[in-house]
Amino acid sequence: MPDAPTDPAATTDNAHAKGLLPLSLAAIGVVYGDIGTSPLYAFREAMHAAGASHGGVQRADVLGVLSLITWSLMLIVTVKYVLILTRADNQGEGGTLSLLALAERSLGRRRRVVLAMGLIGAALFFGDAAITPAISVLSAVEGLSLVTTAFDPFILPISVGIITALFLVQFRGTAAMARFFGPVTLVWFLVMAAGGVAHILDAPGILEAVNPAHAAAFVTGNGKLGLIVLGAVFLAVTGAEALYADMGHFGRRPIQLAWIVVAFPALLLNYFGQGALVIKDPAALGNPFFRLYSDAILLPVVILATAATIIASQAVISGAYSLTRQAIQLRLLPRMRIRHTSDEQEGQIYMPAVNTCLLVAVLALVVTFGTSSSLAAAYGIAVTGTMVVTATLAMIVAHKTWGLPAPVAVALMLPFLLLDLTFFGANLLKLAEGGWLPIAIAGGVILLMASWIMGSNLVRSKEAQGEVRLDSLIPKLGSKSLSSVTGTAIYLASDPEYAPSALLHSLKHFKVLHDQNVILTIRTADVPRVAPKDRVQMADLSPGFRQVILTWGYAEEPDVPDALALCRKLGWKFDIMATSFILSRRSLRLSSRREMPAFMARIFMVMARNSAPASDYFRIPAGRVVELGTQVNV
Template sequence: MASLDSHLPEAQPQRAGVASLSLAAIGVVYGDIGTSPLYAFREAILAAGARHGGVTRADVLGVLSLIIWALILVVTLKYVLILLRADNEGEGGTLSLLALAQRSMGKPNRAILFVGMIGAALFYGDAAITPAISVLSAIEGLKLVTDQVDPFIEPIAIAIIIGLFLVQNRGTEAVARFFGPITLVWFIVMAAGGTHWMVQNPEVLTAVNPVHAIRFVADNGTLGLIVLGAVFLAVTGAEALYADMGHFGRRPIQLAWLFVAFPALLLTYFGQAALVLSNPEAMANPFYLLFPSWALLPVVILATMATIIASQAVITGAYSLTQQAVQLRLLPRMKIRHTSDEHQGQIYMPGVNRWLMFAVIALVVLFGSSSSLASAYGISVTGTMVVTATLAMVVAHKHWKLPIWLSVAIMLPFLLLDLIFLGANLMKIGDGGFVPLGIAAVMLVIMTSWVRGTAIVSAKDREAELPLGTLLDQVEQSDRLVSVPGTAVFLTSTPDLAPAALLHSLKHFKARHEQNVILTITTADVPRVALSERVQIEEVNEHFRRILLRYGYAEEPDVPQALLQCRRQGWKFDIMATSFILSRRRIRISTRSRVPGWQAKLFIALSRNSAAASDYFRIPAGRVVEIGTQMNI
């Protein structure tokens, strides 16, 4: 596995330094898991106390031990030490792992593709719930400052959430530089509050012994599984450290976890357990009660800032995941705006932002409190973790070239642990767990419908279109076509076939440009493609040439910029004398449709609402000519 180090991007550590990248990672990567102490221990201990209206010493130590070992096994061992090595040329996350697994297989695999789509769909459920539960849990601390604020908790939370989403189009560059320091202060404050109570009751340190966790689950049957579902709240956000690997590199993320986030989380959970042992009534809100009354308001303000940072990380993660899904042809094209001239990864997607804001506000209104939302939280995260562990087995065997028995032996224990957590969280479906599952189901239906629809359209194109060579022979032999000056660029996904726009142009205009380009844009199974490998030119004849542009799934296509590279390969053209001729296809449902009517209607709706090719590929609007075609599916 040591050879995998070569996949990490070396430019980032050299440019920014490990220390500064680690500080930035504290804010962006660990914002989500860093706000879990606001509600994780509370929900787990309340679930444990539901048996007889209170908790015993064994209950407290058992719950604490479960949280400690969840952090050790799930976050530290699985993600920080193992999965951070399963990078796709420095990029991590579900879709990066999917692309790496597909590339390792050597050919597209439908089963692996479907598993990857499930993981991506589940992420959207997590992206909707995280801002809602994080902001609510932070604002609820105001109840300890004054009882009169209770009716205003929900409106305050909604106002913060609306403000957070409304500023997305301005970019996060200016705010992001404060993410790391603010979250670092948050971890220090949490650790200080926890240490104070831990020192007063050091008995909680015995919870490091896993016997307490095992005994609690064994002695409590179904209740033990319910508590496990709540315990999992302590590790939500673990996927973020894997997904954000491309932004910071493996080493800064590992250092930030081992020396800051992990110790601070342990100390605050030790402190909450010690507080509950000393005062069982504190289980109503053990986090905020760690601090003296004079510190409550500052801690609430700091917690609110930390939850906004955690929410920001999830929102930008939704943008990045959607962009990758579009590039991998799992979703239709969407409008993308760059919010920074210096950092390509800082993007804003209006459609994603709008629907995600509506979903978060709806969750706040529907559930009203972080305790209610806690029942809905966890299912999507555990499902994503199951998908990650499954794909990691494929990568370990096919990409790392490990024997299949060793690949299974490495990941199977973690997969079984994830399945146990998933089973525990599935018990909460009736209490709100249906929400993330519903969101994931909708996204999965959209992705499968788009993949199936585009496959049918591609097959129809192959049935209807002429081989390019046949058409060019006819064009060269025709004496009725007029040659016009300039260059025409025809976009197509099948470079061996004549584009529909070219066929209609020749048929209706009876003219051929002096230079004609059959342009195909493909997405590789790697995050980025080197500039030297971006453009491939093939001379077909005196008037026609084929150009292939290759982009990684984490890149955004820029056709004019890429075509300028053709000058280096000897092709001279004037962009102001170039027309991009695109085919705007109108799709209708055939009476012999091969897909169910509802799915065909969904695909048509997605097609009509997808971003125009000229916008997505950054083609100058004044140089675009669109020719309408019609197709039945």
């Protein structure tokens, strides 16, 4: 299979090569924290789904479930993600929206079907981001019940306290904690492996489950029950999307090395150890993970498990911030306030609105469902749905970007798409038991995105009706007797070919021009990052008029003052203290003529009113901003 011809990705991997081991250690914590906590509940829920809690533990069922888990990890995580999708990078970046941008660029324009798939994948990630902290922390804290039943009444309050504290410290950033993510999670994987090995040695026959025939026999021999168990088995691979989404932070090779050498072997050993344990002691099925360990070390293991679940939750929360920022840059969501929590790492950000929404959602899930087993029914649909989207978009990228013939691209990804669809269908069987929850969350996010896209397009089309081309306006200004004021005026324009509405309103009401007038357009590229040398485009339109186009990648945060420093180096001399940024501020009104559904128009208006001002988002000095209001009916 040919590699994606992406030079920046190769450069990234070369840059990472010198720090391969340190980056692999960091990836163990951030990338595999989520999937590394799946053994806490995945095997238990799969066995319960198989009916073991009612009809006793059958050896054939244990071998079948373990075989399904083994080959799910092998095919979905190892082959699909680690070996194939890590090559489908957008200048080193991965994830649903990066794949969307790559697919759109390869197609030459934004296609509605492709955009819809990207929106669905991104929205489902937010559903996953709400459920992961809830189920992970609950499953870890529930281990305290095995230490002493005195903890039983406090499982829920302790979980709520841990989750609340985790979200409340987000504003401080994760840089300090991140140093411990890798080592702590490495210890976690080693402890899981050791716990599994001890019981595998007691019953080495459990290794028969490596044979895929046990998986096939279980599914074909149990009818609908086989599908139900498949839905529970999928809990073992939740978190696989994280290794693709976080690829830009670590590079392909560290992620591959961490999986093959540490995460994958440790997970298999632990799952096989749980299987051997429940065959020998069926009573251990109540909580087979913690029963792997003797009472003497149970409390330290519970504490370590809690730390691992906090790390897994942190990775998902950080991923939600990054995904939201990408969505903003791709104009799928309104501007939101973003705070950088590290001067050294560009990716360390904090978004108060996203943090608050996630906290409320996670606490609501914990209080409503109460136990990790209850939440397990809600888990899986979001992840399987995202994987279906990823496999579909990957077909487009394999054909258009990698240059594979269409039949070859389809043949490459179709088996994984069919496997993902099978798991998705299996998880749909849990719809009434809680599976509706991630779909409801994703549906809400899709509604917000669709309302924003539709409303933004409508506003742009309304404003386009009164637009005047710059090449026709500027010559006319020279023939008019307009007053001139000293200094520089910078007008923000969405389209560099047309006069910004702020300029037109200024001419209409004040009838003055500054000595120097700059038409500034800020663009987002369909690549994650833009090199500084490609950041600025400048052109002189006429004496007193200059056009500047600034471009950032969708994974970057625009910083206008920083870009203006580059303009100085390119020859544009100006005094920032004699410069005014003149912006338009829209006032939206609900139109009596419906051009979009009324409820979506109201959602768009609320989002627009609460979006971060352009001056804040683009880091324009507040003391240099002048805003002119305009009214638009939607």
